[in-house]
Amino acid sequence: MFNSFGHLFRVATWGESHGPALGCVVDGCPPGVALTESDIQPWLDARRPGQSRFTTQRQEPDQVEILSGVFEGRTTGAPISLLIRNTDQRSKDYGEIAAKFRPGHADITYHLKYGLRDYRGGGRSSARETAARVAAGGVARAVLAALAPGLRIRGALVQIGDRPIDRAAWDWDEVPRNPFWCPDARAAEDWAACLDGLRKSGNSVGAIVELVAEGVPPGLGAPIYAKLDSDIAMALMTINAVKGVEIGAGMAAAALTGVENADEIFMGNDGTPRFSSNHAGGILGGISTGQDVVARFSVKPTSSILTPRRTIDLTGAETEIVTKGRHDPCVGIRAVPVGEAMLACVILDHLLLDRGQTGGIRGPIGHAGATPGQAGLRRDVSKS
Numbered sequence: 001m002f003n004s005f006g007h008l009f010r011v012a013t014w015g016e017s018h019g020p021a022l023g024c025v026v027d028g029c030p031p032g033v034a035l036t037e038s039d040i041q042p043w044l045d046a047r048r049p050g051q052s053r054f055t056t057q058r059q060e061p062d063q064v065e066i067l068s069g070v071f072e073g074r075t076t077g078a079p080i081s082l083l084i085r086n087t088d089q090r091s092k093d094y095g096e097i098a099a100k101f102r103p104g105h106a107d108i109t110y111h112l113k114y115g116l117r118d119y120r121g122g123g124r125s126s127a128r129e130t131a132a133r134v135a136a137g138g139v140a141r142a143v144l145a146a147l148a149p150g151l152r153i154r155g156a157l158v159q160i161g162d163r164p165i166d167r168a169a170w171d172w173d174e175v176p177r178n179p180f181w182c183p184d185a186r187a188a189e190d191w192a193a194c195l196d197g198l199r200k201s202g203n204s205v206g207a208i209v210e211l212v213a214e215g216v217p218p219g220l221g222a223p224i225y226a227k228l229d230s231d232i233a234m235a236l237m238t239i240n241a242v243k244g245v246e247i248g249a250g251m252a253a254a255a256l257t258g259v260e261n262a263d264e265i266f267m268g269n270d271g272t273p274r275f276s277s278n279h280a281g282g283i284l285g286g287i288s289t290g291q292d293v294v295a296r297f298s299v300k301p302t303s304s305i306l307t308p309r310r311t312i313d314l315t316g317a318e319t320e321i322v323t324k325g326r327h328d329p330c331v332g333i334r335a336v337p338v339g340e341a342m343l344a345c346v347i348l349d350h351l352l353l354d355r356g357q358t359g360g361i362r363g364p365i366g367h368a369g370a371t372p373g374q375a376g377l378r379r380d381v382s383k384s
Helices: 037-047 091-097 107-114 127-147 172-177 185-201 228-237 250-255 335-358 375-383
Strands: 010-015 021-027 064-066 080-085 152-160 207-214 242-247 265-267 273-275 293-299 309-312 318-321
Touching (some): 037 064, 037 127, 037 335, 080 127, 127 335, 152 172, 172 185, 207 335, 228 293, 242 250, 293 335
Antiparallel strands (some): 021 080, 064 080, 265 273, 309 318
């Protein structure tokens, strides 16, 4: 229960951090889409631990295996089962904390709810679970490439601690050149020095990730309970350590006036609506506008730190705890490909929902037949 997300494109993840394997079952994938392990693996490679000194040194190949739902390189429409084996667990690193609750972790809430917990890396609450999401996101991207070829989803780290990037220096080409997914080369250099100091002192820091989906068709989403932005926010909030999500201007919109915040609308030379700005983040009334969909989420500092923290044990006695093992000084770094994957899943889900509800019909603007009410439906019927 509560291990799945999505409406038509549904993903259920399974497995624990220190179990033999983890994975997911993707249901609702359309048939006939070209898909092999090589379409999914690059996204898992991007998330994989141990690629720099700024992430956990756990060495996992994260090699994905497709167990079902694909025949002769194409999806069949049946559930797609994806398997990722764990190969570098060190459960003994957690033996000393089996009876203690780590501050900032889900240890105490899991115990209060279930009466037991897997103390080996957090079990189900470990960020290791996100590998399965990234695999599912790889499937979603393959489907999106077939259904919406112009759609592109990218993410970047825009702040570590109290050190934001210089947005005037934003360069997407810089993102793969540094270990931080950072679009600002100078900020990446600053972050490296900052994280080196935190690692040596046994501390950690939080971060902010920004996601941008370009080429999103207008009309995805629905008013009230199936808003595109509400589903994006839900999906991103389910990522481990995420404590806040915003769309477009987000919290900063509260400081704007109505004149500043309103994205004025014009008619483009190609006969489609254009906007003067994108404070709405590409979504109005829960429905995509055709602009870039922009979302950000904040990731709290890694709770597994070497600095002693006060806590209690299973008997209720007060004690101290130091979390040994291999941990990220900034878990936000590896959250970038996870955020991209979740956004891909949500956008595909809403694309399929829209196809089912409207058949992709859009209200006409600026030509004959552009009348209120059933104009779009009448236009479509007249073609048949």
